[in-house]
Structures are given as C-alpha cells and as structure tokens.
Amino acid sequence: MAGLKLTDVAKSYGDVSVLKDINLDIDAGELIVFVGPSGCGKSTLLRMIAGLERITGGELQIDGQVVNDVPPAQRGIAMVFQSYALYPHMTVYDNMAFALKLAKMSKQEIDDAVRKAADILQLTPYLDRLPKALSGGQRQRVAIGRCIVRDPKVFLFDEPLSNLDAALRVATRLEIAQLKESMPDRTMIYVTHDQVEAMTLASRIVVLANKGISQVGTPLELYEKPRNEFVAQFIGSPAMNLFPGEITATGERTTIRLADDHGDIVSAYPSTAADMGKTVNVGVRPEDMHVSEDGTGYTGTVDVQENLGEVTLLFFVPDAPGKDPVIAKLPGIHRGLKGQTLHMTASPEKVHVFMDGTSLLYR
C-alpha cells in the first residue's frame, strides 16, 4: 500500500531547467503512465523517483515518507530498465537473486522467491542460463522477475518495450497488464512514448511537455476532454485537426466561423459573452468528422483518399504550404470521393475549442 506524492518537484542541471512544478498524487495500486515526446523529461522524472537522479527542488513522498535523500534501495522501489540492464556475467537465477543476497536473506527464502517469480514468468527452464543465451522477450521477463522477487511497493518501468519487435511488444504489454492485475495493491509507474501503450495500460496517464505536466487523467478523459492543444494532438491517431476560427455566437453552445471561408461549426462547449469575436482553434478528431447534410462546417476538396477497408481516410491539403492536412476518417468504404468538394462537420459534443492553446472547458 504505497502512494506517491510529488510536490513542486523540479530538476535542473546547473542553469538548465529540465522539469519544474511537478505536482502529482499517485494512489496505491495505480498504474500511472508518463507519456510525452522525446526529451520531455519523462525518463528523468522516473529516475528521480527511483533515486538515480537527484531531485533539485520540491519534495517526493513514498508511502507518506519524504524520500528525497533516501538511497534507491531503501525506497521500496524496483525498476525495469530500457535495455533490461541484466548482469551479463550472472545466470538468470543469480540475476534475480542478487538483490535478495544483498538484503542478507536466507538461502531458502531467496530460493523460494526466485522460483516463485520464475514460475509466474515462465522462466523456470532458463534459470541456469546467462542473459546472452536468451531472446529479447525472455530478457525482458528476467528484468521484470528481478523486480518481482524483491516485492517492492512501487514498480518503475522505463520504456520496457521499446527494444522488442512489434509482435512481442503486444504480447509483453498484455503480460504487464496481467501482472498488474495479479498485484492490485502494487503501484506501477510506466514511462513510454507510445500512446497505444499508454492508452491500454494506464489507470491514469500523465502527459509531460514543456518541462511540466500538461494533463493528468484517465485515458478516456484525455481523449474526450483534452486540456490543451498539445494533449489533444498527442493522444489519438491520426492527430486531431485544428482549424483557426472566430467565435460568432456564445452561450450554452458556441458557434465558430472557420477562417478562410470554410464555414461555421457549432461546439457544445459553453462560452461567455466576453468571448465574442475572439480568435480560437477548433479541434475535431478525424474519426469524429462526417459529411454534413446542410452544407455547414469545414469546406474542402478531397486531395488524397486512402481506402483501408474498415475506414476511409480523406486528406484535405491546405493551400498554404507547411500546414498539416486536414484528415477525416469515415467508417466503411466510400468510393470516388477524390476531387469532390465536401462539407465536413462533427456533432457539437465532439467539437473542441481552444483559446490560446487551452480548452474552453478548463478555463
């Protein structure tokens, strides 16, 4: 039963600030995923929790105890590294037993713990092998086994799947999910840059960007109600379309006139009279777009059509160079839309409005 509490945690190397104002409450038994673009500091944050990087500001509590200056081994954490970091000169058994030997446990206890973990991870036949004689997936499991035997309060995973091939990645992802289910009271923190891993594994996702936390929430919260444009575009694939526009009607619902005479669109997001005439960005996910019957919404000519069978992707390439194309994802098969001029709209509940990058919902 161990929760984590991060209060104003910051990290800087000399004058270079990498992370600042990180405030986060993690409850016991959660599987938290840190996700963000490369270089956003998500691994650094994890390593600070592990105790491998010094925390240069703020306070980190594990289980209600400030651990800023507690060495890693006494924090009750265990970590799976990106490259597995198995000890190449030790057998699988010794790899898993190393921490327990250091903890001066009895031979019998060590043996029981290792064999139990090996059993769970189906590593029993490989206990006498050296890591170099194992496949990537098996090495991964040894790395996880090394954590399990210590029975830590918090598991830390640093991009554990990035060295595996695509098929193995899906399988190992499922294994980690099952592992979590078998240990409901253990907290896990998982770092990845892969949003699919984040969406499928997380009880809550922490999106990191610009040295701080962009948004914290369940996967569907992030998908349905992104706090800002960054989260909106980071979660979901293809990324959310953003259209510049101007608010023309306010109230319970907001009407926005899209720039470049692309028509009007209505959002279910409420706005105040003061917002009248403000410039905003309208965000619509490709899968939420559909052809409007009454000629309202975004108007454009289909430049490229991709037929994938289950869905049809339509690309509207903007005239201005350097701008991302508008993408619509229509369910099923649609023939011969290329070259046609279409009016695309979305139901008001699915239309996000961002003012200065922040969603109207979170003002």
Next chain:
Amino acid sequence: MHPALQGLVTIIIGVGGCVGYFVLSNYLLDRFLLPARAFSAEQTAARRKLGTIFLFAIPSVLIAIGFLMTDALFSVQGFLWLVLAGALILGLWRLNDFVFGSGATTAGRNISRANMIRPWLFLLPAMVALGLYLTYPVFETFRLSFTQRIPGGYEFVGVDNYTQMMSEPKFWEAMRNNMLWLFVVPAMSTAMGLIVAQLTDRISWGNIAKMLIFMPMAISFVGASVIWKLMYDARPAEQDQIGVLNAIWVSFGGEPQQWLTLPIWNSFFLMVVLIWIQTGFAMVILSAALRGIPEETVEAAIVDGAGPFTIFFKIKVPQIMPTIVVVWTTITLTVLKVFDIVFAMTNGQWGTQVLANYMYDKLFRANDWGVGSAAAMVIMLLVTPILVMNVRNARREMK
C-alpha cells in the same frame, strides 16, 4: 656523412621503400595483372602466354644466381636452391592459372580476383620479415642448443647443454626469481592499474593523474632502472643521502642500506620498477574497459541495494574479466622476458638473476652459445602457453 644525416637517409629509404612497394605492387596488380576490364578469349590467351614467360623467367634467374653463388648446384645448398626454385615454379604456375584463366574474362571477375590477391600483397613484407627475424631464429636457436663450440667449428652434443644448465645453481636461482616475478608483478600491476582506473574515473583531475601514471610507459626499461637506482642509492652514513629510500630510512633513525644487495628484498626492489612501468599500461586498458560497462547495469545494482564495493567487485570486475585476463597475461609475457632492469641495476648479482639475464651471461659473456640457446629455449617454453592463451582471449574479445 654525419650520423644524424645517415639516420635520416635510412628513414627516408625505409619509409620510401615501403610506400614504393605498396604503390607499385598495387599498380602492377590493377594495371597489368588484373585490370578492371573484360578480355576476349584471344586476349586472355595472349596475356597467359606472356605470364608463362615471366613464370619461367623468374625461377631461371634464381637458378642462375644459385649457380653463381655456390660452387656447384650439386651440393646441399644447391639442392635447397633448386627446391626453392621448384616451389616457386609450382606456386607461380597456380597463380598463373588463377590470374589469367582460360577463355574470355569479365571485368567483375578481374576485380574480385585482384581483391583476393591484394591482402597477400600487403601481408608479404610482414611475413618475410617475421620469417627472417622471428621464425628462422627460433629454429636456429633450437638447433644450436644441441651443439657445442669447439675450436674452429662446433659439434653436436645432444642434451648436454641442458643437463649442464640444470646442474648450475645460478640457473635455478634464475628460475626461482622468474617465478617470483611472475606471481608478483602481473598481479600488482593489474591490481593497481584497476584501482587507479576506477579511482581516476570520477575525479576532476583524474586525467592529469592518469597521464602521470602512464608516463613511465614512455621511458625505456634501462632509463627507468637508472632512475630507480638513484632512488635506492646509498651514501656513507656521514654524508647526505641522495637516494629517496635511504633518506627516509635515515630520517627514521636507520643506518644507510645498500638496498640492492639485500638478498630476497632486492628482487622485490627490482620488481617495483617494472610494476611502476606496467601499471600505466594496465590502467589505460582497464580504464577503457570500465568505461565500456553499460551504465544501466550499475544503476540496476544501485537500485538492487549494492554499495560501491559490491558494485566494483560483483558488477564491474566480472564484466571486464576478459580484459583483465588479457592485461594480466600481456604483463606476464613482459615479465618472463625481463632483462634490462636486472641487467642495468644488479646484473644478476646478490641473488637477483633472472632467465633472460642468465641467457645473456652465457651467450655474450661466457661465449657459450650452446647453454645460452638452451636457456633461450626454456624461456620460450614458458612463454608459449601464455602467448597462446593471450591470443585466444584477444580473439574472443574481438568477436
């Protein structure tokens, strides 16, 4: 001519010769022997004919030289000469086939054939030089170790040289000292090199420290011996001590000692010199190996609760074990051959004799090439297994 000028000319001729050989031989290979273009069947046949003329021309010149050099071809030397020429003909005949072939040839075939020959072109000078200066002397020494010098020549004496050597106490002293060196020097050098490599890795002036420790490597063994001889120097008690060791000793109230004449201890004083030199070597290699250890394994050990000593001995050292073995054996080889230090500092007196110095004594002082060669063979016998092990290890390292 001024000696410096002579040296310069020698260097120019030597380096120029090397460059000339490589440029010219490759030029011949790519332009005349196997140019990168296609030949019709007739052209190939013509080239083959030309090749065959060369093929017989070169050995016949050799045979002619043989005639001129020896009195007659029908002596032992003449026979050897003929065998050599015969082997050359056979080799060139195969090469002729390989190079020209029969029928039309393509540019691609010529290029790939040329690239198969090229490595041998580069290896040839090294192989000839090694054969002449290394392989041949080994066999000649082996032969000489069974001979004895008599006025006007030599005679075959079987294993007499070996039995004579075995009965000499000086030989056994040398053997014992060599074993002592063998245990102490590689162990101390490697251990100190490892410790220094680890300690200098994290400190700001680590690189300066490394440079200082590496510097003795640049000094010749004799130079180092001269330096250390001064360190061990002794002056009469009433004078100031210029030797560091005696200066310290006297300041603590001792009588000045002739350190290099104290039995048993003096061997260790000599070993210190070699340790001083070899630590730098061990440090450089081991430092690189330590840097090559994946940082994440160290971090994993930290998370597992390992302290600095456990990390060093249980995580780092095992991972660089192959490198440690290579360093250890390399230093062992140096130790087995150690000569200069003993020669320059004690010349094997006062119980410090080692095998190489014993060999030198026999060969150049006593003019007894038989026993000297026998001693050389003993050294080689001791070195060979370690050499084989070292080469194997180095190969495994490279994989």
